[in-house]
Amino acid sequence: MKTVIFDLDDTLLCGDSEFKWAEFTVEKGFIDKELYIKKISEFENDYRAGKMDFEAYCVFLLNPLIGKSIQEVNFLVTDFINQYEKTLIDSLSYELLERHENDQKIIASGSLNFIVKGFSDFFSIDTFFGTPLEIIDNKVTGNLAGVPTFAEGKLSTMQKWSEENNFQLEEAIFYTDSINDLPLVKACKNSIIISPDAKLEKYAKENSLEIIYR
Numbered sequence: 001m002k003t004v005i006f007d008l009d010d011t012l013l014c015g016d017s018e019f020k021w022a023e024f025t026v027e028k029g030f031i032d033k034e035l036y037i038k039k040i041s042e043f044e045n046d047y048r049a050g051k052m053d054f055e056a057y058c059v060f061l062l063n064p065l066i067g068k069s070i071q072e073v074n075f076l077v078t079d080f081i082n083q084y085e086k087t088l089i090d091s092l093s094y095e096l097l098e099r100h101e102n103d104q105k106i107i108a109s110g111s112l113n114f115i116v117k118g119f120s121d122f123f124s125i126d127t128f129f130g131t132p133l134e135i136i137d138n139k140v141t142g143n144l145a146g147v148p149t150f151a152e153g154k155l156s157t158m159q160k161w162s163e164e165n166n167f168q169l170e171e172a173i174f175y176t177d178s179i180n181d182l183p184l185v186k187a188c189k190n191s192i193i194i195s196p197d198a199k200l201e202k203y204a205k206e207n208s209l210e211i212i213y214r
Contacts, residue, residue, distance in 0.1 A: 001103055002172075003106065005108050005158065005174045014089065023036075024080045054110060065140045069139055081119065092214055108157065175193075176200075177195055177197065179200040194213075
């Protein structure tokens, strides 16, 4: 049995779950629409350029949830996935899961932990890592807790898991679309690239990595 690590957004999913989550919060009236359009455009441009202030982005997404209980958040996530399932999940999503039906599957995503958990539950994947949010007295504070699972943080998270599970990380198969995941791409012998951004596509071709286009 192999160990397979999936990035979530634009990899196992055919879109970005956090961008869609932000749209969802606008629809629910949690975020002003004009502010949303301005901020998301800025964050998306920075993300594509590989220079995103990831913590600021997460805090922006968490702001509408301040004071909500984790139960309220989980209810919203269920509603969100039901609404956006057909937008974010395509045939390749299921093909990748079927390819590794009998393997150990892990989702490692920079997205906020509660969103990653929602999709992990949807796909029946038991092990998942997302950016942790601070919960005090069962309520969202709007702050992060611990290391964001983004870029080097995703690598360190998977290194820690590997040590705890007596696993050699280099033996994992890793699927991703983003240059931000280059540290983990380099750590795994077998990285498979999904419809990559220009920088990761260049790296993949130079290093003879398999590329799958949606």
